[in-house]
Amino acid sequence: MALLELHNLKKYYATQKAVDDISFSVEPGTIFGLLGPNGAGKTTLLRMITGILYPDSGSILFKGEPFDAMKDVEQIGYMPEERGLYKKMKIGEHALYLAQLKGLEKNEALRLIKEWFIKLEMQSWWNKKVEDLSKGMSQKLQFVTTVLHDPKLIILDEPFSGLDPVNSNIIKEEIFKLAKRGATIIFSTHRMEQVEEICDQIVLVNKGQKILDGSVKEVKQQFKQNLFKIGLDSNTSLENSNVFEVIKENEDHSLIVKIQQGYTPNDVLLHYINQNIPIHSFQEILPSLNEIFIQLVEGTPAARQFQHIPA
């Protein structure tokens, strides 16, 4: 059973269809990527899932039952894109405060905070004030407060922005660990290389609508263009055959070819074998999510235009 199901969610603002009829479901234990260009409606979607906003229409099922913000909020950890903390508060107290708001008992919260602070090497921070933290440090604090109460569903909106590679990796490792322990993670970003690395499932939204849904593998297969990279011994005469078309010739004697409709990679290999040309390598080129992303949202103006929504 899916942990989270969205059915025909809609949320219209005065000048935008922020979320226009989006449905998808998230299986438990997966790391789920919510992708989309700026202004696609990701944040609005996430706000509805966390119960901050109510959808105009459609339904959200959490663990198979209609989502009840008051009841389910303690099983959700949400780290919004626009991060904020009380500047004047001490870090330990701040973490405790947010944990208690999530319904944790004081002693339990203290124990967990200490555990996490040790894990992320933040022990010495306890009595410092939030305003003393750098952007990356407050990011780490924010992450801790998001996952502290061991939520079933963790929603991270751009979790790595502002983090250096070392801290990025630490957080990434923790995300993997959380998923392994059974937490489901929805993770919104427009940095595709991270998605490829981390996510099992993705949904791509644009202009408030879902335009792609599936596992990373499936999506890549779906958008592959039958490109292959062939490493050859030396420069060989370029001849197009009806089997494939040479797209590009690299300096290291390798070729990028596109296999024509109706042929298989084996036909390409046969072509060279028959000519007695030695093949060093043969590799399928799958499109990167980045390319798919750009391909799909191409033509969308860089900034989303306002539209008139009749009431």
Added chain:
Amino acid sequence: MNKTALIIKREYLSRVRKKTFILSTILTPLLFVGIIGTVIFVTVKNIRNEKIAVVDPNGILKANLEGSKSVSYDFRNDIDTSNFNTKGYSALLYPPHTGINQTNNFKVITEKSLSRFANDQIEKDIARALENNIIADSLKIDPRRIDDLKKQAELTSVESVKKGELGNSTRSDFNLASSIGYLTAFLIYITLFVYGVMVMRGVMEEKTNRIAEVIISSVKPFQLMMGKILGIGAVGLTQFLIWIVLIFGISSVMMSFIPAEVLQQVQAQGNQMSGSSAQTSEAIKTIANAQLTLSSVNWPLVIGCFIFYFIGGYLFYAALFAAVGSAVNEDAQDAQSLTFPITMPIVIAIIIMINSINDPTSSLAKWSSIIPFFSPIVMMSRIPFGVPSTVAYWELGVSMVCLVIGFLFTTWLSAKIYRTGILLYGKKPSWKEMAKWIRR
């Protein structure tokens, strides 16, 4: 623990622990007492003896012009404008040359201007002298008898007693009641502003900091708003309690430290101004009277109502301030233009209050102390005049009920604006848009 209670606790502690809170709470009453002390000290110190030379060749004033502690008169005919200063006189008084009882054309010539007090004293002395002259002249009696008769008449005292208090030994005092009303109403006015703006700032901070979104994913927006309002309200109450304790404490300590002679000097001063000579027995009588009148005020009622109207008025306005805070961004000008409609009624209330304190039973006072926009300030200014003699029980009841309904309404209204506003960034919403948020 209840989540709203958690928020209240944070809002409260984070403010009460601040150094500025501790400083302002302790320093304000000290400042208050200090200012009063300084004023008394300076006035006592500042009363100098002004020596006035009177050039009175015709003897118009000679018979009846009497000096006092602060102004003394010397009749010298050898002094004129060129040398009065060097001879140690601060002014020169020229009576008119013609007509023995002419009342105009008295001239006081000074090097630098005299204090208002001295000027008034001179005028009074001259008027008294002339008055005695005229009466003595026309009725042919001894001028000294006139003074005795006047003193006798001055002892008249009028006691205003309300019908309901006829049997009591207490006395009601209009001045006392109005100053208490003035003070308490002003306190409410100031605190409505200070704490209302504090709520607005807090909400704005949460919004621009983007922490609101984090919190709202754990609690309802309403809980966050109420937590903030109640937490800051508790800060206000704490401050009041500390002040009351401090002011009573410090002033009783101060009183025991003021040397007896200074006190006497002050009292002597007061008596002199009223024209009668200082007498110890009279001073004691005055203090006794003051105590009697102070005890005529129903203190538990005044303090109880003060706390009720502070809390009610605060809740009424704080909710509106919170709504404004949620609707604007960091732009201070946006905040200003949106707070204007909220601060307007508070200012109007103060104007009505100043009016109603002079006539606490006027229909303006009565009606505006029922309207929750004004009632905390206007009603508070009328209560010291007495319940039920000035403010009927039903008036007080209706006013209180209206205030409670009023703050429930503003809270409901603000919660709707707050819910939408706190998550909305960008330009300041128009009134029309905010009305739409309420209807949703």
